[in-house]
Amino acid sequence: MADQMILRIKNLHVSIEDTEILRGLDLEIKAGETHALMGRNGSGKSTLANVLMGHPAYEITDGTIEFLGEDLTEMEPWERARAGLFLSFQYPQAVPGLQVGNFLRKSVQAIRGENAPGARDFRAELNAAMEELDVDKQFLGRYVNDGFSGGEKKRFEILQLLLSKPTLSVLDETDSGLDIDALQTVSKGINAAATDETGCLIITHYQRILDHVKPSHVHIMIDGKFVKTGGADLAIQVEEKGYEWLNPDTN
Amino acid sequence: MAENTEARDAVGDYRYGFHDPENHTIRFDNGLSEKVVRDISALKNEPEWMTEIRVKAYNHFANRPMPTWGNMSMLEEIDFEAITYFLKSSDQTENSWDDVPDDIRNTFDRLGIPEAEQKWLSGVTAQYESEAVYHSIREDLEEQGVIFLDMDSGLKEYPELVKKWFCTVVPYADNKFSALNTAVWSGGSFIYVPKGVHVEMPVQAYFRINAKNMGQFERTLIIADEGSSIHYVEGCTAPTYSTDSLHSAVVELIALPGAYIRYSTVQNWSANVYNLVTKRAVAHENATVEWVDGNIGSKLTMKYPSVILKGEGAHAEVISVAYSGKGQHQDAGAKIHHLASNTTSKILSKSISKDGGRGSYRGMVQVARKAENCKVNVVCDALILDKDSRSDTYPTMEIANPTCRSEHEASVSKVSDDQVFYLMARGHSEEEALALIVNGFFEPFTRELPMEYAVELNKLMALEMEGSIG
16 A cells, blocks of 8 residues: 555664764655665665664664564564565675575565465466566576676575565665666566555665666765755766765765 | 483483383393303304304404594493393394384384385385394395395395405404494394396485493495495484483495495484494495485494495595584594595585584595506585584595595685574574575585485474574
């Protein structure tokens, strides 16, 4: 249902090893919305992605995160995944010996629980998703992210996104290191996963992915805070002028 | 009740830890002497040469000191006087599953043996305590002349064949435990595959210790005649008692020219069983021997499957995994002796240690001076799951011929938080994530197993990961 509140972050403060990274963040994502989060390296973008998924290294020192009305911070990472949150990792981890096909089946069963498709339907969904993303069948016999090129890793993340059918997808620099063809394929996958009942948070350095995946909102982050929020045109301004004009400490 | 609780504390949750009431027709007093050895032989009506070799082996065992390597402090804890050396729980070997006494059948039913047999196994020998209680072989194999018997029956029915090969690969004086086994052996499998016969499906034996303080000393002899092939699979379990048991087997394989033998083991003894086993093969010209060896259970395992590459062009492979949990030490590895030219060998060893467990790889590869153009490949990987656990590698290479090409790789890795987090983000609990990583690490081994064993091993490792998260 459109307009339903998916994610509500209030006054979020996050530290890692006593260094504060996020310094009072507010964000609301509703069904049907696509938010882009832009900022330079070290601004805290990936920290937000990891905190949403529940990485144990980060400590929330203040603020709240609600996901579909539930307190997200009380949930374990796998509970978040099962509740409908998906993170496309900036650095997907290799698991030697774990076959892609087997892993996808197990993950879909874990995430979608009772609603997981049976063997035959899963196979059909998998084939469709692999075709969408132009992924070869042989891929299924390889080991998870083991020896994958940068582009293959990102494609595999989006393949998992399509099969997980999350309510909120967080994409952490999924566009980094992709050539133009791969960027188009990956964008196609992101768009295919989006419905008017889902939300999306795209974390990126560059405006170019936003040519393919249209954001409804754009947020600029500097030093762990949003300094400006606007529409799709804000991303174009940033592409032209850089971030410095938005920095409250220098202006 | 008290004993069971105590036992569980000693070994943790053990899936095969149920035990039946002990119900024996014959149980020897604990302890070992020449008289016990002669009594075992007399009871079995053995030929004199076998009695003599038992007695010689006993005397060697009695005089031979404990090994001065491996886990010496654990070895010193073995009380040979507290062990029962022979126990007979059923009067005869049965040929139909229905004829096996109920409690024994229940045990094997719980282990899933008869279903497994019906599905895909060519034949099965189930050994319960000392003697095989159930044995079958598919009729077509019998027609092809394949002999698959328990070792006692093998000696009775084919004394000349047994006499020709017994103790030729592992002499009784090889080590203290091969001497002990030769003195008191009972049960095990005897297999002969005639020339050119290919046994298409794996044959299986299942060993189980039920009684307390029980020693199990099976003796297995497999002869694959020229150009034949066979895959033999064994699995082992023991119930959970608070006192220690000893399993000390000897396995001898003979692969005659052009023959192929694969011997797969998954041992899951409970964590109070000493598992001290000598496994060795001779590979003649162009023969291949493969040991696929999984060590999941036991308190202390010392086992180094070996191949003597005696004939030109022979090939050996040893693929092994070891899992060492709390209180466990898996001291395992492989030994290959290249005695002939153009022989090749491959060793892949993978070990996981967790909760203070200790895994050791102990390997030896020898290439004789006259053996030209040999190839040796050794890979050992260790995965350590926490800071209390330990992994050691003791590789030895003695290469006396300069034309040998040898490669050796070793790695030690830890499970990273980011790896676990990645899998958790895909809906898997922390325990499930660890199981996925661990099973992935073992995959090069698991894929070599028959499907049913592979599934079982994956489940076992998932159980080992449960309740482990602090």
